[in-house]
Every structure is written in structure tokens, then in C-alpha cells.
Amino acid sequence: MRLENIDDRYAIYGMVFSLSNRIQMLGDREFDNITLKQQFLMIALELFDEPPTLKEMGELIGCSYQNVKRMAVHLQKEGYLDMVQDAKDKRKLLLINTGKAEKMAELSGEKIADFMSILYRDIPQQDLRVVLSTLKKMDQNLGGVIE
16 A cells, blocks of 8 residues: 555545454454454443443444444343343443353453454554554544534
8 A cells, every 4th residue: 555645644544444444354253153343342341330321332432322232132142241221210221241251252362362463563662652642632533523
């Protein structure tokens, strides 16, 4: 890919999409019954102190309520999580981890570590910090736009 004559902002925009698609393609091959996005939802579930609502999960992972619900329904069918009504507000559904994802992660931990080694090979820690800082700022910039 030749990026010399392209504005850096456009090149980064395109590279983020391309890299995201390749990561998703490789991740989807890894698990038989769930996608990488569904796996990401399960990882994000662990970031909450209390079981999150569909809306809260959508806000965290940058997905619509409908997409989170679609993923959650599939994950529930596969035994990864349960959706239960909130006792305080019956209109809300809470996502509860069943523990199946952790068992799967234990089995595939070496593959994930190998993938991370390949992905970040020859990238100095200081470069990783700059990328992470930049991505956080881009995320903050979009936070006010997508509401």
C-alpha cells in the first residue's frame, strides 16, 4: 500500500478500518461458535462491577442497543451469558456472565498470546503509548458527536 501522497489523517482512517477488518477476520476463525465482536462483548462484561444493561454495554463497546441485544441473544443461546430483567426496572435487561468465556479463554490463552506477539512485533513501548493516547483522543472526539 502506497501512502506517501495521502494526507496522514486519511491514511490513518483507512489503516484503522483495514486493520480492524483483518483482526476481526483472524479472530472469527479462532472460535467456532462466537465472533470476535461477541468475544469482545464478553471481555467488556468483566469491566463492570455490577451486571450492565444492554444500553450500558452498547455505550462501552460503541455499539447500538439493537446490535448488543442481537449479540447477547446469540451468546445466551451458546451459554456464555444470561439476560435477566432488572429487579428495579423491569424494562431493562441485565447481562450476566456464566463463566463459559473464561473456560474458553484458558484453553485458547496461548493462541491469543501468540497473536498479540505477532501484532505488536518490533513496536517499541513508547510507540504503543503514543498510539493508545491518540486513539483515546479520537474516541473522545467522537464521544460528543455520536449521542
